[in-house]
Amino acid sequence: MTLRRERPRLPAAERRRQIIDVTTRLIAERGFWGLSMQDVADGCGLTVPGLLHHVGSKDGLLLAVLDHRDEADVRSLDEAIGDASSAREICAALVRRNANQPEIVRLFAVLQAESLTPGHPAHDYFAARQQKTLEGFARLLKDLTPDPDGVAVRIAAMMDGLQVHWLRNPAEIDLVAQWEAAAEMIFRDLDPPTGG
The missing domain is CATH 1.10.357.10 (Tetracycline Repressor, domain 2)
Known part of the structure; x- marks a missing residue:
């Protein structure tokens, strides 16, 4: 039986x-x-x-x-994002959110790399997602720089790269702190001057 x-x-x-x-x-x-x-x-x-x-x-x-x-x-x-309105604030909010969901960031990092192969079932999905992300960043930057598309690529590359390093060694890499240091370089010449 x-x-x-x-x-x-x-x-x-x-x-x-x-x-x-x-x-x-x-x-x-x-x-x-x-x-x-x-x-x-x-x-x-x-x-x-x-x-x-x-x-x-x-x-x-x-x-x-x-x-x-x-x-x-x-x-x-x-x-x-909440009330964030500047490109820098929105990027910082994204990084803070991702720092609290390592499994999801890992999922996307793994799939994003795998999907570089045209035969991968998520190839088109990640190509469209990347384009949408870059267009979104470029829109936020359009009044801050003559090269919003180029700066958008650098922001996305820095975020993606920092996330991969953080995923590999989360005990030693503080994603949020590293992003803030990188953002200082990226946005130094883009942030509007403050009053005073």
């Missing part, structure tokens, strides 16, 4: 959230190419066919994770 393993039945929305959470953690640890559908299924108490019922495919699972992260990012970004 074969014993059937009991799997907890969760409402569809709760199950999907569980799948996304487990997948997010696994991709942050292993990257997309190291992600096993069996490991995701095991982490959720499902069979692989049960997992596929919810996400369709491995590519579909990745896109579901990215969509979920985008929705969460919009909410947390609004909270993080």
